[in-house]
Amino acid sequence: NAGVTQTPKFQVLKTGQSMTLQCAQDMNHEYMSWYRQDPGMGLRLIHYSVGAGITDQGEVPNGYNVSRSTTEDFPLRLLSAAPSQTSVYFCASSRGGGAGGYTFGSGTRLTVV
Amino acid sequence: ELKVEQNPLFLSMQEGKNYTIYCNYSTTSDRLYWYRQDPGKSLESLFVLLSNGAVKQEGRLMASLDTKARLSTLHITAAVHDLSATYFCAVVETSGSRLTFGEGTQLTVNP
Numbered sequence: 001n002a003g004v005t006q007t008p009k010f011q012v013l014k015t016g017q018s019m020t021l022q023c024a025q026d027m028n029h030e031y032m033s034w035y036r037q038d039p040g041m042g043l044r045l046i047h048y049s050v051g052a053g054i055t056d057q058g059e060v061p062n063g064y065n066v067s068r069s070t071t072e073d074f075p076l077r078l079l080s081a082a083p084s085q086t087s088v089y090f091c092a093s094s095r096g097g098g099a100g101g102y103t104f105g106s107g108t109r110l111t112v113v
Numbered sequence: 114e115l116k117v118e119q120n121p122l123f124l125s126m127q128e129g130k131n132y133t134i135y136c137n138y139s140t141t142s143d144r145l146y147w148y149r150q151d152p153g154k155s156l157e158s159l160f161v162l163l164s165n166g167a168v169k170q171e172g173r174l175m176a177s178l179d180t181k182a183r184l185s186t187l188h189i190t191a192a193v194h195d196l197s198a199t200y201f202c203a204v205v206e207t208s209g210s211r212l213t214f215g216e217g218t219q220l221t222v223n224p
Contacts (some may be wrong), residue, residue: 033211042201044214048211048212090156095212098210102146104148107155
């Protein structure tokens, strides 16, 4: 049981490049979400999904796309990277209702130069 | 829109002392979570509070939830250096699914 797996752990991008951050969970959780963490700002919700085929925007969705074709995977796409997207990204998942808590991945540290 | 506020944001304590971190939120909720984060690491779940009056304890930490006051507290008893970390509360609105975080409380326990 691996929990929530994020890849890559570190990435450096040039401005304008695109990339996909991967998130996979093996707990059959319905809910998955992406957060970014910047110094002094806590965690801010980017996008979330309550099940396969269903996604919605969070607090800071601009510049990011998501899709949820399977229960297990929830990739986050940066369409055209900008320095403002330099951050640490966390993926989280939970069973519906959150009674068991939310499980977080180990994070992806992204630098856009 | 749900707002979650923690205070204090920075807390420097001496070992052996007690202190409380407060988490206020702006809309109705019956699901509140406390997390710990060490520098450069991910978030570690501490407590899941799912009803009014819920109280949970683990070691030197005790968390409680008052849904009527929209307030949760994280009480630290006889602090030790190993408790130095950033602590976050996070809330899900009633009938919602989005987990919204507070800004975090950076705790430093000095010998």
